[in-house]
Amino acid sequence: MPEAPTERARVHRLPERAAYDRETIEAILDEALICHVAWTDGDGRARALPTIHARVGDTLYLHGSRAARAWRAVAGGAEVCVVATIVDALVLARSAFHHSMNYRSVVLYGHGREVTDADELVTAARAITHHVLPGREAEARMPTAEEFKQTILFAIPIAEASAKVRTGPPKDDAADLELPIWAGLVPLETSGGPPAPSPDLLQGIAVPAHVAQPRRP
Amino acid sequence: MPEAPTERARVHRLPERAAYDRETIEAILDEALICHVAWTDGDGRARALPTIHARVGDTLYLHGSRAARAWRAVAGGAEVCVVATIVDALVLARSAFHHSMNYRSVVLYGHGREVTDADELVTAARAITHHVLPGREAEARMPTAEEFKQTILFAIPIAEASAKVRTGPPKDDAADLELPIWAGLVPLETSGGPPAPSPDLLQGIAVPAHVAQPRRP
Numbered sequence: 001m002p003e004a005p006t007e008r009a010r011v012h013r014l015p016e017r018a019a020y021d022r023e024t025i026e027a028i029l030d031e032a033l034i035c036h037v038a039w040t041d042g043d044g045r046a047r048a049l050p051t052i053h054a055r056v057g058d059t060l061y062l063h064g065s066r067a068a069r070a071w072r073a074v075a076g077g078a079e080v081c082v083v084a085t086i087v088d089a090l091v092l093a094r095s096a097f098h099h100s101m102n103y104r105s106v107v108l109y110g111h112g113r114e115v116t117d118a119d120e121l122v123t124a125a126r127a128i129t130h131h132v133l134p135g136r137e138a139e140a141r142m143p144t145a146e147e148f149k150q151t152i153l154f155a156i157p158i159a160e161a162s163a164k165v166r167t168g169p170p171k172d173d174a175a176d177l178e179l180p181i182w183a184g185l186v187p188l189e190t191s192g193g194p195p196a197p198s199p200d201l202l203q204g205i206a207v208p209a210h211v212a213q214p215r216r217p
Numbered sequence: 218m219p220e221a222p223t224e225r226a227r228v229h230r231l232p233e234r235a236a237y238d239r240e241t242i243e244a245i246l247d248e249a250l251i252c253h254v255a256w257t258d259g260d261g262r263a264r265a266l267p268t269i270h271a272r273v274g275d276t277l278y279l280h281g282s283r284a285a286r287a288w289r290a291v292a293g294g295a296e297v298c299v300v301a302t303i304v305d306a307l308v309l310a311r312s313a314f315h316h317s318m319n320y321r322s323v324v325l326y327g328h329g330r331e332v333t334d335a336d337e338l339v340t341a342a343r344a345i346t347h348h349v350l351p352g353r354e355a356e357a358r359m360p361t362a363e364e365f366k367q368t369i370l371f372a373i374p375i376a377e378a379s380a381k382v383r384t385g386p387p388k389d390d391a392a393d394l395e396l397p398i399w400a401g402l403v404p405l406e407t408s409g410g411p412p413a414p415s416p417d418l419l420q421g422i423a424v425p426a427h428v429a430q431p432r433r434p
Contacts, residue, residue: 008262013285033405034318036300038255038265045225046263046295048255050302050322068230078263083253085267090409092428096346096357097364101251105267129313139398140313147314169415181356182422186431187410188250192307198386198400205399211309214403 009109009162019163022058028106028163029055030131032084033216037062039070039078047073053082054124054131058158060108061115061124066152074112074154082108082156090186093170094179100166102185108161112154124153135210192216226326226379236380239275245323245380246272247348249301250433254279256287256295264290270299271341271348277325277373278332278341288369291329299325299373307403310387311396317383319402325378329371341370352427409433 002020004010011018019025029035038048049070054061060082064071074080084106091100115124122142129137143151170183192214195207219237221227228235236242246252255265266287271278277299281288291297301323308317332338339359346354360368387400409431412424 013282013287034302034304036253036255036265036267036302038253038263038298040257040261040263044257044261045326046255046257046265046298047324048253048263048265048298048300049324050253050300050320052318065230070230081255081263081265083265083267085251085253087251089413090350092350092353092357094358095360095364096342096354097360097368099346099349099353099357101269101349103267107266109262125313129316132316132318133307133309133403136309136316137313140309140316141311141393141396141398143312143314147312151314169413169417172415172417176358177417178419179358180419180422181358182425182428183415183418184428185413185415186350186428187413188407189410190405190407193404193406196306196386196402196404198389198402200386200389200394201400202395202397205397208399211399211401211403214307 004162006160009160011162011164017164017166019165024163025106025158025161026055028086028104029060029084032086035082035084038081039073041073052128052132054127055158056123056127060156060158061127062112062154062156063124063128064152066150071152075114075152077111079109079111080156087188089188091170092183092186094172094176094181094183098170098172100170102166104163104165106161106163108156108158110156110160112156115153115155121148121153133210134215139208139210221379223377226377228379228381234381234383236382241380242323242375242378243272245303245321246270246277246301249303252299252301255298256290258290269345269349271344272375273340273344275375277375278344279329279371279373280341280345281369283367283369291371292331292369294328296326296328297373304405306405308387309400309403311389311393311398311400315387315389317387319383321380321382323378323380325373325375327373327377329373332370332372338365338370350427351432356425356427
């Protein structure tokens, strides 16, 4: 079993839920539609926001507007903490104390390297479009040079990362097992509803397969 | 329209998506199953993790294990940034650049006041159990004094908060509207699957209504 890459990335609380292998970490990053990015601002205060991401090999790409304060901070060298979380089920125990969730999460620390290479910009833009909806990257018009100028893309090495995973039924105390209270899991599933065409869509354009049968989530 | 409570809480990027009214902020906090909590550690580095929360009036409750480093930091006075995010739809534009998501998010800054009052502990525990699944708080065994000792509960005033909301179809550039590319929304819905009873469930306990027809999400 791989060990924690750094002391900071080691899971201290409930270490039996920790995983440090690349396969587990990559699968969670790929499945999580969005992530949350935290950084410390100039006043030393923590800030965070939701954003989308995409993984290519051992690199995580984040993108945003060049005008946003958050990304200016990251471009200025602020380290980020990226968290991607998938909730799989509500875990309903007899006791409120043992209520939990089945989840899979990744925490990744790193510095964002601003992507400037023309080929890598295209790679990252395609990966992010694919991450939102696989197949979309082959259909959507890729960014122009002017659009790339308005966008900022960061590459973060997937190195200082850990995963945490809870699976299985609730774990009540032995003394509670005789209580006449239902216990178990409520699985949570996210699915795509019927596509809603844009009001300004050209006539005669059918819903493409990658939208009608989304492979995400 | 209410204004931003502080400069830091003001939405700078795409301010037309901002909302500062209590009703919008409360609805997002109530609907979001989990939140992400960011704080700055002793080294000045940003950290974040997913957790569950519950709102009671103008207070947000967070809870965790007393043994966890994160909550020790918050108990020690570290300010937190709490982000709750709901993704409503994939926004598929003709251009990759204008791809987006319809989402509702809240960012809340504050210091956690550790809950120690016996009545407030029960209020917070009930609220968090209700937040996970409405009705569950009337069924689950509430915490014992010993269990409360192992748990740490924080109250954060919902004061320095902002919401950000995107709705509606994709907004492509005029020049792209003639492209023969499907554009529109893919709504995302999270639903509860069939409940899975715990293997050690007592015989003869039926699935209760709050589990069979969950009012969350």
